[in-house]
Amino acid sequence: MLRLVRLLPPWLIHPNRxxxxxxxxxxxxxxxxLVPQAMAYAMLAGLPPVVGLYASTLPLLTYALLGSSRQLAVGPVAIISLMVFTACAPLAQSGTTDYVALVLLLTIMIGFIQFVAGLLRLGFVVNFFSQAVISGFTSAAAIVIALSQMKHLLGIQLGTEKNVFKLVAEIARHAPEANGATLALGAASVAGLWFLKKRFPHFPSAILFVVVGTLLSYFGLSKLGVETVGAVPRGLPGFTMPRFSLDAVRHLVPAALAICFVGYMESISVAKYVAARAGHKIDPNRELLGLGAANLVASLFSGYPVTGGLSRTAVAYQAGARTQRAAVMTSVLILLTLLLLTPLFYYLPKAVLSAIIVVAVGALLDYKEAVHLFRIKRADGLTFLLTFVCTLAIGIEQGLLIGLVFSLGLFIWRSSHPHTAELGYLESEGVFRNVLRHPEAKVYPGTLILRPDASLYFANTKFLEDCLAQDVAGRPGIRWIVLDMSGVNDIDAVAVDVLEKLVGAYRHRGIEFAFAAMKGPVRDVVKRAGWEEKQGHVHYPSLQHALRGIRVLGDSGGDL
Structure with missing residues (x-):
């Protein structure tokens, strides 16, 4: 019971004014x-617009109770909506009962994965994935989302082509069939929304265009072929139990994992950013619990996957939100909308909803991030570019997976090829420095000083061994190898064994080892390996102590 109380937010346990x-x-x-956005994003997901409103009620209340962010605005978002459509469209016709059932099944899978990950405290896993992957993915997804709305902005029929280049060709082929009134309304809505967003970012421009577009449709545009939302059911979301099918689960698992990852990354990124500015902390594991529970509730009450939205959270923070009471207020107002206002959406043009989507995702196309990454580190820029191109050319899930694999591959390569520097004494500053960067640094005859700048483990000891062999081969007359261990934060048993073998192999060649500046955790490991009892495994508290100990310097420090 006490553990349950600890999970509840402070604003609920200690309410105040x-x-x-x-x-x-x-x-x-x-x-x-959220009202127009939720309807638009549900349409993007291939669902009836009212499902977006359902997803914006009880899931928000659930996150408000369990999440750790005080300002995070949870609800439907564009990228997740597109990923839902991409996952379910090949299995059923969008908008049908079978399609909705698949979305509910996907939603409960996402909620279950996130909730269990939170219980297992797996929030740290997100730290292994590069921001370059997410930036490349979201930039490409923004283009995919915008192109997917051309059918509503032009009033034409398009297939479910995943390849963007083929989709562009299909749009060009059907463009002559565009409905003039739909095109005019869509273009005017995109231009107007973009202008108001730039000039008056806090103005509720989406609601304005929803009202104006609905009135124009009611007074004649609908008779010119402009497609409208149609009848929107009135009332609260009903309880629904997803239909389980092993075959469907098997097909949806990759998409569920991808949506879990992307949704959590988007949510935790904006939550941490706002929390840092507001002066409080985010618990990654509690975020997983909150989002998982929100998606479980969404699946049981006719919703679809939700996560924290970037733009809405920013607006919530700027509008003065201090606790998740703001989310409770949002949920209550949308429930009232479902009870009282849904008949007003009958004449709402789909072109206006698509315009809202296009303008909203425009901020996700971040070419400046690509330039920044290439300027700072080319490998991260290549990660961005690869993810971006593969997402456009192959598909949403495949592009994300390729980017993640490439990013992890880079991480493994870097950790298996640690930076290793030969050190010399820089007399002008009284410190040891890399001789490649400071050619004037003094090296000592018969002594090679190396500093590996990474933890040593089974995957990178071979690289260290090769570095030693190369440096010793180029320096005849070496009698001592001094390893500066100050850059080594950890060491595993395999690395300890390899170092012992290296000590023995080089001793046969008349070369001895000394170890300097070992950190506490590393000393603990080598102590358990019995280094103190083994002859020749000498370690010193600093490089100066090591050089004096092996009599490269005199007792007084020599010329250091």
């Missing part, structure tokens, strides 16, 4: 944003 007005204002602001 501080910031209540700000929370109510922020919650109302987000509700005004």
């Amino acid at each position: 501080d910031g209540l007005r700000d929370d109510l204002i922020a919650g109302s602001t987000i509700a005004v944003m």
Whole structure:
């Protein structure tokens, strides 16, 4: 019971009036944003628009109870909606009962994976994935999302082609069939929304265009072939139990894992950013629990996958949200919308909803990030570019997977090829430095000083062995090898064994080893390996001590 109470948010355990007005204002602001966005994103996911509203009610309340962020605005987002469509469209016709059942099954799978990951405290895993992958993926996804809305902006029929280049060709082929009224409304909506977003970023422009577009449709545009949302069911979301099928689960597992990862990355990134500015901390594992529970609830009450939204969270923070009472207010207002206002959406043009999507995802196309990554480190720039191109050319899930594999491959390669520097004494500063960067640094006759700048483990000891062999081969007359271990934070048993073998092999060649500046955790490992009892395994607290100990320097320090 005490553990359950600890999971509850402070604003619920110790309610107070501080910031209540700000929370109510922020919650109302987000509700005004979320109603048209949720309907638009549900349409992007191949679902009836009302499903987006369902996903914006009870899931928000659930996250508000369990999540650790005070300002995170949870709900439907564009990228997750596209990934849902990409996963389910090959298995059923979008909008049908079977399709909705697949989405509910996918949602409960996502919720289960996230919730269990939170219980197992796996939030740290996200640290292994490069931001370059996410940036490349979201930039490509923004293009895919925008192109997928051309059918509603032009009033034409398009297939479910995943390859962007083929999709562009299909759009060009069907463009002459565009409905003039739909094209005019869509173009005007995109231009107007973009202008208002740039000039008046806090103005609820989406609601304005929803109202204007609905009125124009009601007074005649619908008769010119402009497609509208149609009847939207009134009432609260009902309880639904997803239909389980082993075959469907097997097909949806890769998509569920990809959506879990992307959703969590988007959510935790914006949550940490806002929390840092607001002066509080985010618990990654509790975020997994909160998002997992929100998606479980979404699957049971006719919703679809949700996560923290970047733009809505930023607006919530700027509007003064202090706690998740703002999310509660948002949820209540959308419930009231479902109860009272859904008949007003009958004449809402789909072109307006698509325009909202296109303008919203425009911020995700971040070419500046690519330039920044290439300037700072070319490998990260290549990761961005590879993920971007593969997502466009092959598909959403495949592009993300390729980017992740490439990123992890780079990580493994870097850790297996640690930077290793030969050191010399820089007399002008009184320190040891890399002789490649400081050719004037003094080296000592018969002594090679090396510093590996990484933890030593089974995958990189061969690289260290090769570095030693290369340096010794180029320096005849070497009598001592001094390893500066100050850059080694950890060492495993395999690396200890390899070092022992190296000591023995070089001793047969008349070369001895000395180890300097071992950190505590490393000393603990070598102590358990019995180095103190073994002859020749000498270690010193610093390089100066090591050089004096092997009598390269005199007792007074010589010329150091």
